[in-house]
Structure formats: C-alpha cells, structure tokens
Amino acid sequence: MHSALRDIANGNLSTHFGIGSWIGSGVPPGKLVMGLPLYGRTWKLRDPYVNGIGAPALGVGPGDEGTMDYHQILDFNEEKNATVVFDGQTASFYSYAGDYWVGYDDVQSVRLKILFARSRQLGGYFFWALGQDKAWTISRLGKAFDSPSFVK
Template sequence: MGLPMYGRTWKLKDPNQNGIAAPANGTGPGYLRVMKYSDIVDFNLANNASVVFDEETVPTYSYAGTDWIGYDGMESISNKVNFARANGLGGYFFWAVGFDKNWTISEAGSLHNIFQGW
C-alpha cells in the first residue's frame, strides 16, 4: 500500500467553509497543486494553520485563510498502517521518502513495525 508524502492544495471559495469537499475556486500553494510534506509542515507553522484529522475519511488537512491542503499526517499514516496489518497486506511504502520532514513520518512507520512485530 502506498503512503504519500505530499499533499494536494486548493483555494477555498470561503475560508469559513473549510472541511472535506469544501467549495474551491482554484489551486492552492505548491507546484502544480502539489506540496511536499516537509513544505506542508513549514507552511502550517509559518501561517498558524489549523490542522484537522478527519476520522470519517482518514486524511489530515490544514487551512489558513483560503489556502487548503489535504495530506496524510501522523494519524492518517498510523490508521493506514493499522489497516494494512489488519488486512494481511504484505507491507507499505512511502512516496517519496525524501519529502518527509526530519524523517518524522518515516520513523513513525518504521517504529510502528518494529514494536508491533510486523
């Protein structure tokens, strides 16, 4: 199972409507609507972005003003790794591991495997 280390960005029509499937009217920050995970972490800090984990659909998203980014954060990755284990999948991979921020997500995924006996 693939775990992306990047997010997709949008410009919200209304900054007060910012959940999953909120109306958008264009692309957000990043190159061609894509932002590396390391850049997402920096963006969130620099813009005091709100970070939300959506328990129903499992992704993480953040927003600041009209900028919106959907991605896999720590909770998303943990849920997906647990899903892979529970369903007997042979493993998972990160794409692209070089997009991580200080190996935060990579180490969490690796430590999860070591401590859970995968």
C-alpha cells in the first residue's frame, strides 16, 4: 500500500514509521505536515483469486501508468462492481475486480490518518490534490472536525 498508516509486515513502510522517524531524529512535530493522497496505485494481479494486500502482480493496472485519481477509483469500483475492502491493520482500502487491484484511501482511512496527525500534534496535513476528489467526499472532512461526533 502506497499510503498505509501502519505496515505490520515490514514495519518501516508506513506513515506511522516515517513520521516517527522524523520526530525521533529531533524534528519538532509541529514542524511536520503529513500528506494524504487522493489517488491510488493499480496492479494487474497474477491470479485474480489471490487479491489481498501483497498479492503477486504482473505489472501495473488501469489508469495513468498504474495510478488512478480518487474519483476514477470510485467510478472503477461502480463500473466493475469491484469488491471493496478496508484493511484495519494498515488503515487503508483496496478494491479488486477480476485481475485488477487498486490500493487507496477513502473516508474511513483518511479519518484515521487525520486523527493520527492530531494525536502526534503535527503542524497539519494536506491532500494531494483536491481536484482528484469526487464531489468533495474526502476534502470536506476538515469541516467535520468542528463536530464533536467526528471522533465517534
């Protein structure tokens, strides 16, 4: 996963590890800003029946060189009737349809990452890039922090 909050398998390929490394090296948390991608990476699976995180792939999948904007991912999921999975260990989403697989963030994983940034007292977070959202689905989460129900 290109945007995993946690990486249980390797331990060092995650946002948690990266932010922790900067803080551990002496960078004040308030000087760090965490990026949140509004795009995903796609792969062509070797075997469509082996489709979890880390499944063997033959190469990149649909999109621009194996990359899809968030709005394209939602369209892909709907058009292909893709199976959508939230992976609690990495706090990320992936979907698959046939032999195509895409890893990305959605509302739930972004919410967890924003809570992580706030718990670490980071200087902030940003989305790359707002135009890749669909109808402000993820981008409007910033306003949700004004509501006490956000953390529920």
